[in-house]
Amino acid sequence: MIPAAFEYHRPADVQAAIRVLQDHGDEARVLAGGHSLIPMMKLRMAELGHLVDLQDIAELKGISVEGATVSIGAMTTQQELIAHEELARVAPILREAALQIADPQVRYMGTVGGNVANGDPGNDMPGLMQCLGATYTLVGPGGTREVAARDFYEAAYMTDREDEEILTRITFTAPTGGYAYEKQKRKIGDYATAAAAVLIAAEGGKVTRASIAMTNLSDVPVHSGAAAEALIGTNCDEEATTAAIAAMLDDIEPTEDNRGPVEFKRHVAGVILARAIQRAWSRA
Amino acid sequence: MTKMHIKLTVNGEPKEVLAEPRELLIHTLREQLNITGPHIGCETSHCGACTVEMNGKSVKSCTVFAAQANGAEITTIEGLGTPDALHVLQRAFREHHGLQCGFCTPGMITRAHRLLQENPNPTEEEVRFGISGNLCRCTGYQNIVKSILAAAAEMNAMKEAAE
Ligand SMILES: Cc1cc2nc3c(=O)[nH]c(=O)nc-3n(C[C@H](O)[C@H](O)[C@H](O)COP(=O)(O)OP(=O)(O)OC[C@H]3O[C@@H](n4cnc5c(N)ncnc54)[C@H](O)[C@@H]3O)c2cc1C
Ligand code: FES
Ligand code: FES
Numbered sequence: 001m002i003p004a005a006f007e008y009h010r011p012a013d014v015q016a017a018i019r020v021l022q023d024h025g026d027e028a029r030v031l032a033g034g035h036s037l038i039p040m041m042k043l044r045m046a047e048l049g050h051l052v053d054l055q056d057i058a059e060l061k062g063i064s065v066e067g068a069t070v071s072i073g074a075m076t077t078q079q080e081l082i083a084h085e086e087l088a089r090v091a092p093i094l095r096e097a098a099l100q101i102a103d104p105q106v107r108y109m110g111t112v113g114g115n116v117a118n119g120d121p122g123n124d125m126p127g128l129m130q131c132l133g134a135t136y137t138l139v140g141p142g143g144t145r146e147v148a149a150r151d152f153y154e155a156a157y158m159t160d161r162e163d164e165e166i167l168t169r170i171t172f173t174a175p176t177g178g179y180a181y182e183k184q185k186r187k188i189g190d191y192a193t194a195a196a197a198v199l200i201a202a203e204g205g206k207v208t209r210a211s212i213a214m215t216n217l218s219d220v221p222v223h224s225g226a227a228a229e230a231l232i233g234t235n236c237d238e239e240a241t242t243a244a245i246a247a248m249l250d251d252i253e254p255t256e257d258n259r260g261p262v263e264f265k266r267h268v269a270g271v272i273l274a275r276a277i278q279r280a281w282s283r284a
Numbered sequence: 285m286t287k288m289h290i291k292l293t294v295n296g297e298p299k300e301v302l303a304e305p306r307e308l309l310i311h312t313l314r315e316q317l318n319i320t321g322p323h324i325g326c327e328t329s330h331c332g333a334c335t336v337e338m339n340g341k342s343v344k345s346c347t348v349f350a351a352q353a354n355g356a357e358i359t360t361i362e363g364l365g366t367p368d369a370l371h372v373l374q375r376a377f378r379e380h381h382g383l384q385c386g387f388c389t390p391g392m393i394t395r396a397h398r399l400l401q402e403n404p405n406p407t408e409e410e411v412r413f414g415i416s417g418n419l420c421r422c423t424g425y426q427n428i429v430k431s432i433l434a435a436a437a438e439m440n441a442m443k444e445a446a447e
Contacts, residue, residue, distance in 0.1 A: 001327040001346075008288065008305035008351040031352070038347050039329055041306075051305070053352060079341070103417030105332060105395070108341035109348070188416040189330055 003041035010053045014060070014139055014166055017052050021164045022141055024050045030166060032075060032114035035106050036123075060113065060168055063087055068174045074113025074167050079104075081112060090174040093197065097128045097181035103189045116149070117167045119157040122191030126153060127221035128181060131197035131213035134172035140165035153220035177201030177209070178284030182276035184268050186259065192216040193259045194269040196276040200231065202284040207231045212244065212276075217252035217269050224251040227273070236281040244277060245270045290354045294319065295363030301350070309345040309353050310334045313360065321361035321390040325419070332418030335391035336360045342398045344417070361390035364397060372442070373397055373435040382431030384422035392418045396432045404440060408433065 011017045021028050027049035031037060040046040054060055060075035065086050072081070078098045081087065088095045101107060101115070101124050115125040116136065129136075129149035136147050141164055149170075152160045161167060183195035195215035201208050210228040215221055226247035234240035254265035287302040294317060301316045313319045313336070322345055325333030329347040336345045337359040365371030373393045376382065383389045392415060399406065399414040406414065411432050412425070420428060 002308070003306045005304060005306050007286075008349070010351075010354075034349070034352065035329065035347060038349070042327070051349075055352065103332075104399075104414060105335060105342050105344045105417040106329065109343055 001042040003038070004044060004047045006048050007050045008053065009050060010056055012056050014057060014168060017054060017057065017166060018139065018141055018164060020050060020052045021166075026163055028052060030054055032111040032117075033077060033109035035102070035110040036114060036118045036120060054166070060166075065090055065174070070172055070174050072112055072170045074111060074117070074169060076112050078102075078107035078110050078112065078115070082107065091132070091172075093128065093132070093175070093179035093181055093199070096179070097124055097183075097197065100124065100181065100183045100185075100195075106189070112170060113167050116152075116170065117159065117161060119153065119159045120191075121156050121219050121221070122216050124181075124183065124192065124195060124215055127195065127213040127215035127223075128197045129170060129172070130221050130223040131199055131211045132172045132175060133211065134170050136167050137169040137171065138162075138165040139168050144168075150223050156219040175199045175201075175211075178280040178282065180276040180279035180283070182272050182279065183215075184272050194254075194265060194272045196269075196273045198273070198276040198280040200236070200277070200280040200284045202281070205235055206233055207236060207240075207281075207284070212248065212273070214248060214252055214269060214273070217254045217265060219253075219255075222248075222251050224248045226251065231277070236277055241274050241277050245273050248273055288351055288354070290350050292350075292353060292355075293357045295359055303350045305349060305351040307350045309336070309338075309343075309348040309350050309358075312350040312353075313345060313358070319360050319362055322394075323387055323390060325387065325391075330419065331388070331391075332395060332415075333388055333391045335395045335418060337394060337398055340398075340401075342395045342417075359394070359397075361394050364393065371397070372438050373400075373432070376431040376435035376438065377428070380431040380434055381427045382423065383428075388418060388420040388422075392420065392428060396435070400432070400436055400439060404436060404443075406433070406436060 009020045029048045031051045031053045061073045064071045082098050115123050134149045178200045180198045184193045197213045199211040210231045212227040213223045227244045230243040230247050292299045323333040325331035334346040338356050365374045
């Protein structure tokens with residue numbers, strides 16, 4: 001399990017990192033926590049001539065909460081995210097989701113930026129960021145641009161990010177109301193069979209706003225506007241939940257793999273979404 | 285591929301090795317520095333037998349390049365206690381049968397050590413969640429959890445006595 005040889009770079013700022021990416025084209029890749037990339041390199045499913053380690057780039061670190069605006073540096077680890085009390089106060093869904101990712105050792109190394117940039121349908125943060133309506137900041141040779149998480153994912157491991165761009169920050173408005181991140185996995189350290197991120201805001205006993213995104217049920221995360229729509233104006237009773245599940249099932253396209261056949265995954269997706277809606281509603 | 289000079293502080297001692305960037309930290313520790321406490325169980329980031337502490341984090345050293353660890357402080361099981369002066373955790377594992385074959389034990393104790401640094405008074409559930417990245421094929425975990433809770437109680441009592 002030894003990866004193929006590569007040259008190692010550890011630049012001190014984003015511009016220097018971009019220059020290495022420019023010099024080596026698709027031979028080069030950035031290295032964040034390495035907990036998706038190194039396993040792929042060991043399996044020789046990724047062979048790269050150059051790795052650009054981002055660990056020394058201070059501007060990629062840190063979490064800031066200003067009013068309702070939350071900004072998370074790409075190199076923030078899952079562990080740092082979980083430990084951040086202010087973040088847990090304004091956006092508790094992040095801690096709830098991050099605690100369901102992998103295991104403690106992986107969370108000390110794995111970064112939020114790596115999780116959302118990776119493009120693996122099994123990653124939990126992309127669906128969560130779609131649910132939150134987050135924006136990614138990308139910096140490349142041509143400058144800086146912002147992309148909505150809901151527009152970022154194109155197919156498995158294919159995203160809107162150009163090879164020479166670095167994802168530097170994730171920004172979103174802290175949600176109000178109830179929240180839940182619900183995940184079915186076979187064991188700790190496994191990716192989701194199905195996972196659901198749900199946000200619900202209510203007034204006078206009725207849902208006024210909702211957002212729903214599903215993970216590992218298509219080759220990209222699925223933000224289901226129709227499922228959220230089915231909850232508006234309801235009190236999340238059985239009828240409303242059933243309608244939301246039906247709408248969600250129309251939007252996902254799971255495939256058979258070692259986590260089960262398609263029918264099973266659709267069944268689990270429904271169960272998980274029902275639980276997530278129930279919990280988010282109870283907190284709304 | 286040209287080798288890199290890699291500087292590490294391992295269990296308090298400065299070390300310097302020459303390694304290809306692709307060399308994994310577990311191989312640097314075991315093969316270059318002869319620190320064989322951390323084991324290789326799965327090589328696929330799942331079992332935790334290779335767990336060491338790097339800059340105050342528990343990491344699976346089979347999933348870290350030595351190059352990433354350049355400049356880091358590493359603690360392995362060898363840095364926690366010696367055969368003549370066992371660490372409280374090591375003593376607790378012996379007393380409470382927290383091991384059978386012992387293969388998982390160095391990783392388990394190194395992980396438990398960090399867990400107790402961050403949460404000196406864990407509940408049983410917190411211990412189980414905290415060691416969920418470490419697999420044991422023998423014990424069924426019951427006695428591992430018991431050992432860690434006993435060590436936590438002893439470490440807290442020692443701290444109180446010192447105050
Ligand atoms: C045993 C195990 C279980 C796991 N279980 C889960 C799970 O349940 N859920 C889950 O979501 N994940 C899981 N993971 C994956 C883990 O969360 C990874 O850490 C994460 O997917 C990638 O983050 P990283 O920082 O390690 O990125 P890396 O592995 O370093 O990078 C991943 C990819 O993203 C690119 N990249 C990284 N950062 C940037 C950036 N700032 N800009 C542009 N490109 C970038 C890299 O070039 C690479 O292609 C698991 C991993 C392991 C080993
Ligand atoms: S050998 Fe590193 S996790 Fe198993
Ligand atoms: S004691 Fe044998 S694997 Fe844990």
